[in-house]
Amino acid sequence: MPGIMSLSPIHRRLSLPTGTETLRLREALSRRQAALALEDLFALWGYLPVETPLVDYFEVYRRLLPDESTRATYRTVDRAGEVLMVRPDTTMFVAKQLGIHLHDEELPLRVYYNEQILRHENEDDLSRNEYQQAGVELVGVQGSDGDAEVLLLLAEALKKIGAGNAVIHVGSHAVIDALIEAGMPPARERDICEALRLRDGERCLNALTAAGLDPEVLVPELFAIHACDPAAVGLRGSAKDSLPSQVADALEGLETVVRSVAALVPDVSFRIDPSEVGWHDYYTGIAFAAYTPDSDDAVARGGRYDDLLGLFGFTAPSVGFSLFARKIPAAPALVKPAARAVGTTVAERYADARSRRQKGEAVTL
Amino acid sequence: MTIALPKGRLFERVAALFARIGHDFSVGERRLVAEDRSGGMRAILVKNSDLPTYVHHGIAGLGVCGSDVIFESGHEFFELLPLPFGGTQICLAGLAEDDSWRNGTGGRLRVATKFTRFTRSFFHGQGIPVEIVRLNGSVELAPVLGLAPYIVDLVETGKTLEAHGLEVKEVLGETRVTLFANRSYYKYHFPEIDELVNRLSNVLH
Structure with a gap:
């Protein structure tokens, strides 16, 4: 029963909650x-x-959500006991x-x-x-x-x-x-x-x-x-x-x-x-x-x-x-990989980078 | 056009059907991908229970497998054409001497099956609480060994049940082998797919 079993530390570290990505x-x-x-x-x-808003009151949308969509929502409870729904559809x-x-x-x-x-x-x-x-x-x-x-x-x-x-x-x-x-x-x-x-x-x-x-x-x-x-x-x-x-x-x-x-x-x-x-x-x-x-x-x-x-x-x-x-x-x-600024000090490199960036070039310090 | 076909006995029958409309999926030994000699289609051979997954993810636009397998997958497809072979019954079975099913079990009905989604859906649809033990094969052993008094399984001849002292208590439904499509794939390629379905229909009727 993966839905109710708590995850191991390694699983938490290596995975993301379903429905999310990086x-x-x-x-x-x-x-x-x-x-x-x-x-x-x-x-x-x-x-x-x-x-x-990222979250809103679930009850407001409940009648608009088909059963399958309702099951797919992430919900939580606020401190006043209201059920909140994380935005499942804009x-x-x-x-x-x-x-x-x-x-x-x-x-x-x-x-x-x-x-x-x-x-x-x-x-x-x-x-x-x-x-x-x-x-x-x-x-x-x-x-x-x-x-x-x-x-x-x-x-x-x-x-x-x-x-x-x-x-x-x-x-x-x-x-x-x-x-x-x-x-x-x-x-x-x-x-x-x-x-x-x-x-x-x-x-x-x-x-x-x-x-x-x-x-x-x-x-x-x-x-x-x-x-x-x-x-x-x-x-x-x-x-x-x-x-x-x-x-x-x-x-x-x-x-x-x-x-x-x-x-x-x-x-x-x-x-x-x-x-x-x-x-x-x-x-x-x-x-x-x-x-x-x-x-x-x-x-x-x-x-x-x-x-x-x-x-x-x-x-x-x-x-x-x-x-x-x-x-x-x-x-x-x-x-295009960013170029490296020219100079021996931060001030020199910053001056070089600023001038080249004004021409649209990507430059790192 | 890529079609997912089940490995094993069913493949031979499906391949024979497609050969009648000019698509020859000859596969060498241990090959899992077959190019149609006409170049119009490619078949991938996958395990029956995995087949809907390949179609759902669009790896294959089309697939052929039993309606029981499609239902268990939980995915929705366009079912295009039932094929006239491989259909069977899905049944509740138990020990021949056990008649408690007909008299009510006085609680939850305990069933061993690999068709968990169907079993839950069927019995809950009848208002009967059911407790499911998931097995992946040899479900006939469950009543014999006392894991669960009943099983839900496909029954063709009933000989396997008989060999274990079991009998069909009730036929719960019919399954059929179906040509089906990923919905998005069908929508995009509908002219070619409809043409394929028409050609198959013509040789079947």
Whole structure:
């Protein structure tokens, strides 16, 4: 039972708590360069930095966390007996701060973050590897304009950190809402979302059948992934006529947004993928994820969550993404070894170093 | 495209299936990596229970193994195609003369198994408290030697159980051999993977 057994001194000295890591030298430098590149990009797009608390009250977020995420949180108790949670995800922490402090006149608001997160991982499964989250929130811009801005920014961010070969799959929670409008009981929402996330056709078929909808028509549409190349037009063709009108409209709306964005950045692959419904229950509109050929998991996730800030006191539409740069193999850092200053005394070496540093050269004393 | 395949008996059947669609994974003696002669695929041969780990970490984008092994791994994958061989039943078994299972154990059900995640999930799903003793093999010995009155294990013919004086008390589920994918790998490579799945489906049906 490693979870309750106290560690030996040697184990404590040689290992780190799961979910944490240490980076050194060139690896740390290349990560720092990627982080700075992202921050520069976000700033160029008019986003302002935001920093969130390292810990916050667990109860505030409990209802937003799926069971698996709750189990992965590190929690502690403060001196007043309140359960505190170490930041496991920045989006929620940002949402609370914005929900408390924002005012109408500040909208639209664009913020970015680049913070460490902490999630427990099994000691023998370090695959998630998500220690650092960089991302943006665009608050106060409704609908497709906001969606397009964030998707375009994600495309540029991926290119900026060497993941220009990523593909971005975009779905929409509006499709789930459309299923409910078409007659699916709201209680089936979570089941359908889970079936779509796992691309479990049998489960989806059973859930739709139980909901009184026609799975023969819906399942192929919900599971189809379409590349956004200009040649592919009229994707749904004849099948569209058989779909419940609400679902057909939602899929068409999704396609319109993705196509309009893809047309602006033809060197980035966008795909229409209704099985992307987001990994949190709070998604209300588009949901997307970016994948690279070599990563074992999505390198970025995001979407629209128009009701999230409202949970914390200020209702405003919001859309954003988080990027897990650690999942993208870092480009080797370009490090030129620092030169040694010339001189026999500290004063001489300092004078030499100061003059050379003014020209941009790295010099040690 | 890299696929993780299980070493042993199942490999022969999976390799025969892939050969029917033109992917020949001939492996020399003791080789653990096989390049498809057409150059389109590479197979890595790994221990059955390790297979999901390789796919989860993206070392192999695809894998073939039993649904029981996938479930025990605790990882989530896209299950693409059930294969028509290697499926079996997962059962609760105990000594033939022991019927206390049907009458209630009056406390926790003590079970020896290597399928710990499945066993806990199944019995807790039924509202039955269960105490699990983890074993990695020869679980039939547990009731015989008094380690635990019951086992949860895969049962094909039942002959091994019979040889130890055990019998199936209840069939808890069916397992099936499945072609599955790392989720991220599938999303990136879905056209090629869907095409592979279609070709396999065509020769199976």
